[in-house]
Amino acid sequence: MTVELGHFALILALTIALLQGTLPLRGAARGDVRAMAVAPAAAVVQAVLVAVSFGCLVAAYVVSDFSVLNVALNSHSSKPLIYKVAGAWGNHEGSMLLWVLILALFGGAVAVFGGNLPLGLKARALAVQAWIAAGFYLFILITSNPFARLLPPPADGKGLNPLLQDPGLALHPPFLYLGYVGFSMAFSFAVAALIEGRVDAGWARWVRPWTLAAWVFLTIGIALGSWWAYYELGWGGWWFWDPVENASLLPWLAGTALLHSAVVVEKRDALKGWTIFLAIITFALSLLGTFLVRSGVLTSVHAFATDPERGVFILALLVIIIGGSLVLFAWRGPSLEGGGLFQPVSREGALLLNNLLLTTAAAAVLLGTLYPLLLEAMGGGKVSVGPPFFNAVFLPLMAPLVVAMAVGPLLPWKRGALAAVLPRLWVAAVAAAAATALALALLGDAAGIGLLGFGLAAWLFAGTLTEVAARIQLFAVPLRVSLRRAAGLPRAAWGMTVAHAGLAIAIAGMTGAAIGKTEVIRALAPGETVAAAGLTIRFDGLSQVAGGNYEAIQGRLTVKRQGEPVAVMTPERRIYPVEGRETTEAAIRSRPWGDLYLVIGTTEADGRTVVRVYVNPLVPWIWTGALVMVVGGAISLADRRLRLGAPARRATVPATIPVATARSEG
Amino acid sequence: MTRHRRRPVRAAIASALLPFLAIGAAAAVEPREMLADPALEARAREISRGLRCVVCQNESIDESHADLARDLRRLVRERLAAGDSDGEVTRYVVSRYGDFVLLKPPLKASTYALWFGPLVILAAGAVAVAVYFRRQAAPASAAGAPTGAPPSAASTTPLSAEEERRLARLLDRETDPSRVDEGHRP
Numbered sequence: 001m002t003v004e005l006g007h008f009a010l011i012l013a014l015t016i017a018l019l020q021g022t023l024p025l026r027g028a029a030r031g032d033v034r035a036m037a038v039a040p041a042a043a044v045v046q047a048v049l050v051a052v053s054f055g056c057l058v059a060a061y062v063v064s065d066f067s068v069l070n071v072a073l074n075s076h077s078s079k080p081l082i083y084k085v086a087g088a089w090g091n092h093e094g095s096m097l098l099w100v101l102i103l104a105l106f107g108g109a110v111a112v113f114g115g116n117l118p119l120g121l122k123a124r125a126l127a128v129q130a131w132i133a134a135g136f137y138l139f140i141l142i143t144s145n146p147f148a149r150l151l152p153p154p155a156d157g158k159g160l161n162p163l164l165q166d167p168g169l170a171l172h173p174p175f176l177y178l179g180y181v182g183f184s185m186a187f188s189f190a191v192a193a194l195i196e197g198r199v200d201a202g203w204a205r206w207v208r209p210w211t212l213a214a215w216v217f218l219t220i221g222i223a224l225g226s227w228w229a230y231y232e233l234g235w236g237g238w239w240f241w242d243p244v245e246n247a248s249l250l251p252w253l254a255g256t257a258l259l260h261s262a263v264v265v266e267k268r269d270a271l272k273g274w275t276i277f278l279a280i281i282t283f284a285l286s287l288l289g290t291f292l293v294r295s296g297v298l299t300s301v302h303a304f305a306t307d308p309e310r311g312v313f314i315l316a317l318l319v320i321i322i323g324g325s326l327v328l329f330a331w332r333g334p335s336l337e338g339g340g341l342f343q344p345v346s347r348e349g350a351l352l353l354n355n356l357l358l359t360t361a362a363a364a365v366l367l368g369t370l371y372p373l374l375l376e377a378m379g380g381g382k383v384s385v386g387p388p389f390f391n392a393v394f395l396p397l398m399a400p401l402v403v404a405m406a407v408g409p410l411l412p413w414k415r416g417a418l419a420a421v422l423p424r425l426w427v428a429a430v431a432a433a434a435a436t437a438l439a440l441a442l443l444g445d446a447a448g449i450g451l452l453g454f455g456l457a458a459w460l461f462a463g464t465l466t467e468v469a470a471r472i473q474l475f476a477v478p479l480r481v482s483l484r485r486a487a488g489l490p491r492a493a494w495g496m497t498v499a500h501a502g503l504a505i506a507i508a509g510m511t512g513a514a515i516g517k518t519e520v521i522r523a524l525a526p527g528e529t530v531a532a533a534g535l536t537i538r539f540d541g542l543s544q545v546a547g548g549n550y551e552a553i554q555g556r557l558t559v560k561r562q563g564e565p566v567a568v569m570t571p572e573r574r575i576y577p578v579e580g581r582e583t584t585e586a587a588i589r590s591r592p593w594g595d596l597y598l599v600i601g602t603t604e605a606d607g608r609t610v611v612r613v614y615v616n617p618l619v620p621w622i623w624t625g626a627l628v629m630v631v632g633g634a635i636s637l638a639d640r641r642l643r644l645g646a647p648a649r650r651a652t653v654p655a656t657i658p659v660a661t662a663r664s665e666g
Numbered sequence: 667m668t669r670h671r672r673r674p675v676r677a678a679i680a681s682a683l684l685p686f687l688a689i690g691a692a693a694a695v696e697p698r699e700m701l702a703d704p705a706l707e708a709r710a711r712e713i714s715r716g717l718r719c720v721v722c723q724n725e726s727i728d729e730s731h732a733d734l735a736r737d738l739r740r741l742v743r744e745r746l747a748a749g750d751s752d753g754e755v756t757r758y759v760v761s762r763y764g765d766f767v768l769l770k771p772p773l774k775a776s777t778y779a780l781w782f783g784p785l786v787i788l789a790a791g792a793v794a795v796a797v798y799f800r801r802q803a804a805p806a807s808a809a810g811a812p813t814g815a816p817p818s819a820a821s822t823t824p825l826s827a828e829e830e831r832r833l834a835r836l837l838d839r840e841t842d843p844s845r846v847d848e849g850h851r852p
Contacts, residue, residue, distance in 0.1 A: 235694060235729060242724045298723075341802050356791045364784035371780045380776045384718045386726070386769025393784050523697040601696070610697055 003068050006056025007147035013049040014137040016042050020130035024123035036123035040111035043126050047108030054101045057146050061088045067153035070094060070146045076159040076578050078549045086170035087160045092294060093146035095173055100136045102181040110185065117206055124192035132184055135317045143310045159578035168228035172221060176248055179218020180286040183255055185210035187283035190276045191325050194332040199272040204265035209637055211262060215255050216633035222248050223626035234584035236597050236614040238513060238622060241390040243298045246369040247289030253362035254282040257355045264348050268413060269339035276336065277329060284322040291318055297373060343415040350408030357401040364393045402456045405500055406463025425463055432459035443516055453511030461504035468497045495636025499629045506625025512618025523608035533615040536560045542609060550574045555600035555609060571598045595619045694729050701743050710743050713755055718769050726769060
């Protein structure tokens with residue numbers, strides 16, 4: 001009964017979406033306030049209906065209702081509760097329902113928190129949002145119904161892939177989708193602006209918080225995913241340039257570019273057409289990611305061709321949404337130009353360089369991800385595009401971006417001079433040289449050009465601090481005054497500082513993981529030891545332990561440094577009898593300067609057990625950096641301009657702050 | 667990483683599970699496969715990282731658990747032990763499995779678009795940016811206005827007293843290096 005209620009709620013949501021997609025558009029065109037007011041109301045109703053629908057599916061998982069096909073295929077009565085709940089989105093149908101839930105929640109959030117939005121823009125944006133939602137409701141109801149019944153119901157379910165039974169991966173999809181789908185808001189605002197034919201600083205200010213929120217969530221989602229890969233897949237890698245990973249990186253790159261170009265629209269009223277285009281592309285890449293992951297086209301072109309129903313449906317949605325919006329852009333976009341002028345060397349110019357490099361990087365990753373598919377589809381044979389290609393193309397694009405990241409924030413708007421800015425970065429230059437030299441001394445020259453990664457990280461970190469020090473006039477005025485200035489800086493400025501510093505930390509971590517890794521693989525009998533990176537690791541033996549829904553073989557290893565025991569570590573191999581699969585559980589000892597990462601493998605015929613020892617310097621910095629970036633995004637999100645939004649609230653700004661209008665400052 | 671409860675394991679279950687574990691967990695390079703000479707083994711690892719496990723998804727033979735990957739790892743080491751250079755080993759594997767086995771696709775007619783694509787995109791983007799600045803500069807200089815003035819009708823109408831005052835304040839602040847207030851510009 002609950003399940004039918006969920007199914008029915010989803011159908012109702014579809015009808016509401018159709019209403020929300022039509023009436024407010026007409027209202028906005030005719031200036032009919034009552035018709036426009038339908039949009040926010042419908043958006044809230046839609047959010048509630050999809051929440052009910054999703055809740056019903058989760059309820060079916062929690063009570064293990066195996067008369068529901070989806071539950072029977074993806075759950076088991078012996079699973080811990082958290083993985084019963086997470087199992088609801090650990091499969092195709094459920095994850096699509098989560099997708100539309102988040103879409104509807106974002107629409108509802110705009111309706112509830114968008115009180116300062118102009119009525120017409122809000123009505124149109126919500127109408128566009130409703131059309132996207134309607135497409136995906138149809139997709140779920142027609143091709144991927146999670147509420148289908150199974151008669152007769154089996155005695156128990158088939159279980160959930162044990163790799164997914166992990167707290168990191170239970171949370172990974174919701175955050176990833178909050179990011180992916182969050183960019184739909186920027187897209188809907190962009191299309192609404194195209195329909196209206198007007199983009200101004202106000203528009204950018206309304207769009208930025210939604211884009212920023214999506215970016216924050218996507219950053220969390222990607223970081224969780226790579227963290228999971230690091231500790232669960234069992235060989236200490238954290239990014240594999242896998243097509244599924246690339247699918248999440250693409251909207252992140254485009255979304256990052258969008259965040260920065262929206263700043264130019266907001267402050268200088270320039271790059272309007274480009275920003276609209278980026279908003280469309282960012283969501284298009286989110287949809288493409290959904291298509292790539294959900295259609296099975298990645299496994300092989302043939303797998304897609306043999307069961308094409310879902311893939312073709314999403315592909316059609318993709319073509320309609322992206323194609324339609326691009327046609328609209330080609331029609332209305334050219335009228336959006338104009339606005340503030342600026343010289344190539346200026347803050348705007350630096351942000352444009354950021355956009356050029358980020359979008360080129362996104363295009364390169366897209367090309368590499370799709371190339372094998374395209375080549376095979378065109379009969380050009382099979383080709384593999386792996387990590388060596390992506391590293392060779394992506395890193396040379398990112399290095400100049402990081403160099404420019406320290407310079408850009410120091411440049412004034414409109415017109416600047418490098419000769420005035422570069423000398424102020426002497427601290428950053430010294431820090432970069434020192435970091436590279438230190439890395440060379442510690443790691444030797446075998447790593448070659450990779451050592452520059454540490455230099456870049458130090459350059460960016462010190463450059464970012466230089467910028468904030470200049471803003472608060474540190475050392476130029478008494479410390480008390482500096483602190484007061486620091487407290488008075490807008491939160492958006494602090495957000496940028498923190499996020500850029502976070503990237504610097506992450507780059508240091510990535511470089512350390514890439515070039516500083518030590519790996520030792522040995523087969524050890526109990527009592528034997530292995531040495532790695534100044535540590536002695538003794539294999540004490542194996543024991544068998546039981547978990548909730550798995551059995552495990554646990555290795556016990558004593559780690560010593562110069563004869564002094566520092567830790568006892570217990571990596572495991574787990575077997576999940578229901579699913580008939582096994583996982584490796586690495587034992588990780590995380591310290592600020594790096595991880596000791598131990599994995600046990602098979603026991604060989606002579607009684608020796610394979611022990612893998614990895615010493616991964618600075619790896620925790622990758623996720624620390626990501627977390628700092630997220631905090632930066634959140635700080636920026638708390639900026640009063642974004643909360644207040646409309647320039648109409650200008651009167652409430654304290655009188656001590658000089659007020660200028662953006663349009664007349666040329 | 668260990669969130670389990672420790673409890674006595676029934677021997678029957680354990681013994682039933684053991685053979686399964688032995689089959690499933692052949693994770694990547696095994697010590698018994700490795701060459702005694704560390705320099706040679708290091709070369710084998712390096713070559714292995716560039717070769718795709720052709721039955722897996724996006725995994726090198728160095729990382730893969732698959733039987734085929736293990737066979738290839740052995741093959742690479744056999745060739746190295748027999749005195750082949752790194753290039754010879756790779757060519758030998760490619761001769762048996764085709765270019766598909768290379769994670770770094772070779773540069774040839776069918777991959778020109780892949781390798782040069784990013785460069786072309788970057789160049790096209792740079793040209794577009796250059797055109798943007800040219801177009802921006804053209805109307806401004808044609809109108810004889812100082813750079814930075816919008817080429818709109820607004821620039822020809824005289825400023826109101828309020829705007830004059832605002833302009834003066836802005837110019838004042840332009841000389842202030844801290845520019846601390848810019849975040850507050852609406």
